[in-house]
Amino acid sequence: MIxxxxxxxxxxxxxxxxxxxxxxxxxxxxxxxxxxxxxxSLACVPIxxxxxxxxxxxxxxLQNEIISFKESFTAYFLCIVIGYFIASIGDLLIFKFIDPxxxxxxxxxxxxxxxxxxxxxxxxxxxxxxxLDDMQKYPRFSYRNIFLNYMVVLxxxxxxxVFPALIFKKT
Numbered sequence: 237m238i239x240x241x242x243x244x245x246x247x248x249x250x251x252x253x254x255x256x257x258x259x260x261x262x263x264x265x266x267x268x269x270x271x272x273x274x275x276x277s278l279a280c281v282p283i284x285x286x287x288x289x290x291x292x293x294x295x296x297x298l299q300n301e302i303i304s305f306k307e308s309f310t311a312y313f314l315c316i317v318i319g320y321f322i323a324s325i326g327d328l329l330i331f332k333f334i335d336p337x338x339x340x341x342x343x344x345x346x347x348x349x350x351x352x353x354x355x356x357x358x359x360x361x362x363x364x365x366x367x368l369d370d371m372q373k374y375p376r377f378s379y380r381n382i383f384l385n386y387m388v389v390l391x392x393x394x395x396x397x398v399f400p401a402l403i404f405k406k407t
Contacts, residue, residue, distance in 0.1 A: 241295045241307060245314040248294065252287040252315060253322020256280055260323065264330055268338055272345040280323070284316055288397060291315035292404045302406055309401035316393045324386045331377035339377040347371050 259279055263270045270276050288311075295311040296303040303311075331339030347368055354364035374380050 238307075240298060241311060242314060244295055244298060245291045245311045246318055248287055248291045249315040249318025250322065252284065252319025253326075255283060255287075256319060256323035257326035259283070260326055261330065264335075264338065268341055269345070271342045272349065284319065284393070285396070287319060288312040288315050288393070289400045289404075292400055296404055296406070303404060305401055305405040308405045309397055312397040312401055313390075313394060316397070317390060320386060320389050320393075324382050327377060328379070328382055332379075339375060343371065343375040343377070346376055 260276060263276050263279070291311045291314070292303070292308050295307065299307070331342070350367055350371060351364055354367065
């Protein structure tokens with residue numbers, strides 16, 4: 237039965253990843269500014285949350301409405317892990333291989349925003365320079381930053397996933 241639950245979460249994760257990739261591709265085709273003004277992230281959050289909760293719900297149905305916290309959390313988290321992995325690979329393909337110039341434009345805009353934010357917060361110019369140097373050395377769509385972003389999203393979803401897992405569990 238556990239293998240069936242994991243397969244269901246895996247399948248939903250593939251669908252989630254495909255949708256997230258399509259959303260990113262559509263936003264990429266429409267306007268790059270949505271990547272550096274937060275719209276792309278805001279568009280993906282409810283989709284990920286919805287798929288995670290649906291994964292729990294679907295797995296609960298497969299087990300005749302009885303699901304433990306561990307199974308519930310696993311259903312949520314496995315769906316997110318697979319889905320966001322596919323989305324991250326999609327970002328890598330678009331901004332590293334298909335159109336690296338777009339990745340550079342996004343990174344430059346993020347650097348401008350970072351500089352403005354640092355000045356607004358009255359940070360020392362050396363600190364701002366260091367941050368900008370780091371952003372130039374490790375652009376937004378570098379392998380390192382895509383991996384770090386993936387890990388941050390997983391940690392955040394591990395925390396968020398506890399709540400629906402608690403709500404849906406029934407032992």
